Amino acid sequence: MIENISIYELLTVSTILFFIGLYGFLTRKNLIAMMMAIELLLNAAVINFVVINKYLFPDMLQGVYFSIFIIAVAAAETALAISIIINLYRLKTSVAITETETMKY
């Protein structure tokens, strides 16, 4: 817990972070930038878990444990995404989202 800061401020931060991530995901044209936006979304969830655990249910550590798992899984997810993006770069020498438009409708 942080003194003089209530749960409302912290949850506001995480919600703003979440929507920045969502906006970034929908507007970026570069695949790497989209992955960065996904990281923002996941971090918003992590902050939520830790804050809710610390402020509302401090007697058990469920939220904190959950956040550690989220960070680990997010790393695996990013590794897989980067490997596929590198494969696309090998085939097309570009990481723009416009390269992934051969299948439509």
Place this chain on the structure above:
Amino acid sequence: MNISNFLVMRHEIILLVLILFMLVLEVFTTTKNKKKLINVAIGLFLIHTIIGFFPQETASLFGGSFKTYGLVHFFKNVLNFGVLIILLQSADWLRDKVAAYNKIPEFFILLFSSLLGMYFMISSGDFLMFYIGLELSTLPLIALIAYNSHDQRATEAGIKMILSAALASAISLFGISMLYATGGSLYFESIATSLHESNLAIFGMVLFFAGIGFKISLAPFHFWTADVYEGAPTQITSYLSVISKGAAVFILMIILFTVLPVLNETWKIVVYIVAIATMFTGNLFALRQQNMKRFLAYSSIAQAGFMLMGIINADELGISTVVFFVLIYIFSNLGAFGVVQAIINQTGKENMEDYKGLYRTNPMLSLVLLLALFSLAGIPPIAGFFGKFFLYTAAAQKGYFILVFIAVVNVTISLYYYLLPVRAMFLETSENPIPYFKSKNMMRAGLLLTVVGVLILGLYSPLYGYIVELSKNIINPDLLTYLAK
């Protein structure tokens, strides 16, 4: 704690041993002998499937994180059976096409890891286990989608899948954090009793629903489906459309029924709207598809809409009908995908036009496809009809007659497009039809199993009685009376 307690996780332990065994085998086999691994892996998985049928008592592990009971056990066996059929159907493809790139063992390791994730997901007892199971089932699957790394379409499908999967899991996590805030715990049992209807809880439920709705490809979250199904190797497409979707529907149903019964007035509205939207999008987009894989992708979206009709029942009848429908759906969809992939392996053709005159050259294959499509459409003597019929009764029992009416309208639309390939195969002729070819034994066995399943499942009523028996007492009766107060 006695070590034998862990035998509760029999399915998971055996599959994990299988994965590790494949890893070791891959190190110690020379490149020349890698083809032999296909038979070894299929044989071992067959043994795993058979062992899975031994009975299992209700039990839980890790303080309630991992639960297993009759229905979960049965559903794991259903998934095993589906994967076995997929393995049989993909043996030829691995032997003829993949062997040149020297990555046969990876196929099995990744596929089994994904199945392991589904086991953990459907027997989860808290949101942490659920999340880990979901990710463990999704990530290896994405690697499999981008498996043909030299193929640009497969890479594109992989990118689309991982971006949407990551977005969906992030959104669903945000929702889970809100359910945690209102429920005070991550365990399903404690959330069920301590959750109260509030705006935060409803928002959390909606976000959670969106995340898992992506996996089932429900209507507003279905945009990845057709592209990924088209780009992925056909074997993986069939895995995506039956196993992955079936497991996700099952856990969505269990969570909605047992964890969030407090919000049932709200989630019924959500399920109602999404079901209608899903049925219409799936059916209307399927009308204009020429590519068989895209066509089956939209058909599988429409089928997911039908599954939601059982979920809206929110009772034991709902559980049994959905499980029965998923079981039939696995057989009929695997039959359709099996024929499509047999033809793709042999000739590389995947458009509906290429199927013209197929009955004259390959009568058996076209009959299998005919049965599978009739079952998907729900034509009476075949299993698919009974699956749909029970879903209608489940929705009608709770008075959702308008929903049933809309579903019937959708079945009529779907009949039209399911008959398009049938017309192409049986009635039309073509200058250069697909020439006659003989499938290998494994592929034949895989197709035969689906045909037997489609023909027998609907008529063999004790099976449905068995599922009904299993679905009793899953919804805690004490909880319902507690909520009624």
